[in-house]
Amino acid sequence: ERACRIIAHARAEGRDVLTEIEAKEVFAAYNLPVAETRLATSEQEAVRLAHEIGFPVVMKIVSPDIIHKSDAGGVKVNIKDDAGVREAYRTILNNAKSYKPDARIHGIAVQEMAPWGTEVILGSVNDPTFGPTVMFGLGGIFVEVLKDVTFRVAPVSAAQAQRMLDEIRGAPVLAGVRGEGPRDRQALADTICRYATMVLDLADEISESDANPVLVYEVGKGVKVVDARIILK
Numbered sequence: 736e737r738a739c740r741i742i743a744h745a746r747a748e749g750r751d752v753l754t755e756i757e758a759k760e761v762f763a764a765y766n767l768p769v770a771e772t773r774l775a776t777s778e779q780e781a782v783r784l785a786h787e788i789g790f791p792v793v794m795k796i797v798s799p800d801i802i803h804k805s806d807a808g809g810v811k812v813n814i815k816d817d818a819g820v821r822e823a824y825r826t827i828l829n830n831a832k833s834y835k836p837d838a839r840i841h842g843i844a845v846q847e848m849a850p851w852g853t854e855v856i857l858g859s860v861n862d863p864t865f866g867p868t869v870m871f872g873l874g875g876i877f878v879e880v881l882k883d884v885t886f887r888v889a890p891v892s893a894a895q896a897q898r899m900l901d902e903i904r905g906a907p908v909l910a911g912v913r914g915e916g917p918r919d920r921q922a923l924a925d926t927i928c929r930y931a932t933m934v935l936d937l938a939d940e941i942s943e944s945d946a947n948p949v950l951v952y953e954v955g956k957g958v959k960v961v962d963a964r965i966i967l968k
């Protein structure tokens with residue numbers, strides 16, 4: 736179906752990296768809640784897409800050769816008007832070109848700016864013994880410094896996903912900190928299940944993937960995937 740078509744298209748171009756736009760389309764095919772993201776190939780088009788999506792927007796470089804977009808100066812958030820879109824378009828392209836002169840550039844993604852939420856990370860690897868395995872952790876220092884993550888072999892049931900949320904040391908963060916209300920654990924657990932279904936279903940295609948970050952909102956308000964990455968086998 737849709738996911739396979741996107742993967743086949745990348746392979747036909749000799750790529751084993753999907754762009755964020757492609758990865759989000761694959762995620763969306765499995766009903767994962769991704770931030771609306773569209774590809775612009777000119778300043779003019781970026782302005783039009785920003786109006787269609789609604790300000791404020793986020794803009795990012797779209798290149799299969801730039802995996803860590805922020806490192807390349809390839810991400811601008813909270814862009815509020817036409818002039819901001821035009822400026823971001825030029826700046827991001829220039830930054831990307833000086834970061835990696837030979838990078839293939841598909842264009843610039845214009846995305847809905849998701850409201851602030853608790854940042855979590857989902858990841859997957861295709862383990863030689865266990866097959867597709869899903870990782871969950873809280874974003875930022877929790878993953879990078881504390882390695883506070885937990886794993887399950889796919890598929891992951893709703894009950895297992897709930898347990899993953901409780902297993903990490905940072906679990907209290909999801910109950911709400913600094914006067915914030917409790918986070919939407921139900922939606923997050925659902926998202927983990929669907930993500931596991933995706934990586935299992937596409938086990939022959941996907942080598943590794945991540946959703947970093949996923950923003951988690953208050954109970955009843957769901958989650959939003961704002962960055963997605965898929966590496967093919």
Ligand code: ADP
Pocket residue numbers: 770793795802803804805806810812846847848849850947948961962963
């Ligand atoms: P990178 O390739 O560097 O990981 P990301 O797409 O994750 O780039 O963007 C960097 C950061 O910008 C994210 O960690 C998140 O905090 C913020 N961000 C990215 N996209 C959005 C969005 N659509 N809405 C709100 N914040 C976003």
Ligand code: MG
Pocket residue numbers: 947948962
């Ligand atoms: Mg990211």
